Amino acid sequence: MLGAMTELVVNVRGLRKKYGGTVALDGLDLGIRRGEVCGLLGPNGAGKSTCVGVLQGQRSRDGGSVEVLGADPATAGRRWRSRVGIVWQDESAPAELTVRETVRHFARYYPRPRDPEETIALVGLEAKAESRIKALSGGQRRRLDVALGVIGSPELLLLDEPTTGFDPAARHQFWELIRLLADDGTTILLTTHYLEEAEALADRLVVVAAGTAVAEGSPEELRARFGTRATVRWTEPDGAPRSEETETPTRTISALADRFGGEVPGLWVTRPTLEDVYLRLTGQSEVTR
Numbered sequence: 001m002l003g004a005m006t007e008l009v010v011n012v013r014g015l016r017k018k019y020g021g022t023v024a025l026d027g028l029d030l031g032i033r034r035g036e037v038c039g040l041l042g043p044n045g046a047g048k049s050t051c052v053g054v055l056q057g058q059r060s061r062d063g064g065s066v067e068v069l070g071a072d073p074a075t076a077g078r079r080w081r082s083r084v085g086i087v088w089q090d091e092s093a094p095a096e097l098t099v100r101e102t103v104r105h106f107a108r109y110y111p112r113p114r115d116p117e118e119t120i121a122l123v124g125l126e127a128k129a130e131s132r133i134k135a136l137s138g139g140q141r142r143r144l145d146v147a148l149g150v151i152g153s154p155e156l157l158l159l160d161e162p163t164t165g166f167d168p169a170a171r172h173q174f175w176e177l178i179r180l181l182a183d184d185g186t187t188i189l190l191t192t193h194y195l196e197e198a199e200a201l202a203d204r205l206v207v208v209a210a211g212t213a214v215a216e217g218s219p220e221e222l223r224a225r226f227g228t229r230a231t232v233r234w235t236e237p238d239g240a241p242r243s244e245e246t247e248t249p250t251r252t253i254s255a256l257a258d259r260f261g262g263e264v265p266g267l268w269v270t271r272p273t274l275e276d277v278y279l280r281l282t283g284q285s286e287v288t289r
């Protein structure tokens with residue numbers, strides 16, 4: 001029997017989807033364990049939103065197997081739907097209602113909703129609870145979307161580019177919210193174009209390009225596997241900056257320490273960032289496609 005840590009909440013094998021002649025998903029595999037925060041990364045048009053759409057049962061598929069919380073989203077019923085939270089991209093809530101009215105209204109759709117007031121506080125909208133939706137800023141609107149996504153206490157939360165349009169402070173507050181939900185045991189899939197966001201939130205990343213997964217692992221694993229060369233920088237006695245790319249930075253530094261007889265002036269060691277690795281991975285797939 002699978003233990004709680006290895007139970008796959010999302011199990012996608014060989015997922016295919018075409019829109020007319022456009023191949024959006026070309027045999028995508030994706031597994032998400034219970035309690036995990038999984039980040040789906042990939043360039044524009046890679047197939048991320050299509051994948052999220054299939055997982056929530058909004059889009060049909062042309063091939064492959066998809067299991068979400070033990071059911072096929074294409075045929076799953078209302079009960080299953082209440083266990084999956086979705087943060088919609090488009091504005092679906094009525095503009096004339098207030099935040100409080102909207103959250104309370106949506107809570108009635110679910111068998112075991114969160115407390116509406118607590119949920120409003122969770123997304124930091126207490127001060128706007130009596131504001132009409134049409135009077136919210138873009139970032140506040142997005143927070144309301146998140147509140148509506150989590151009001152049903154979902155086991156799985158699907159977030160498609162949740163922080164697009166957020167200012168840096170709002171983005172960091174949103175990250176705190178996602179961490180709270182994750183600590184609460186919610187399994188989360190989020191797509192994002194912000195590498196910093198992926199690194200801050202995701203236990204595991206899946207990099208998608210041209211409709212298939214080209215790499216997966218924790219941010220650290222991806223960096224370790226695909227970005228092994230470190231750059232060692234230092235300053236020569238005449239003040240000239242020097243640098244060396246190396247697989248063995250310790251050896252380089254040790255040799256420098258010998259040469260300088262101790263402290264190496266201006267010593268600085270950097271590793272490739274996740275962004276460097278991501279660009280390499282998605283660039284490669286472009287070439288091999």
Ligand SMILES: Nc1ncnc2c1ncn2[C@@H]1O[C@H](COP(=O)(O)OP(=O)(O)OP(=O)(O)O)[C@@H](O)[C@H]1O
Pocket residue numbers: 019022023024042043044045046047048049050051
């Ligand atoms: N409703 C649709 N009709 C026709 N083609 C579509 C439709 N939705 C998506 N596509 C195409 O499918 C491919 C994958 O699109 P998708 O939106 O899934 O990518 P994405 O990775 O989410 O991109 P982005 O990062 O730009 O949001 C693209 O080539 C896109 O043009």
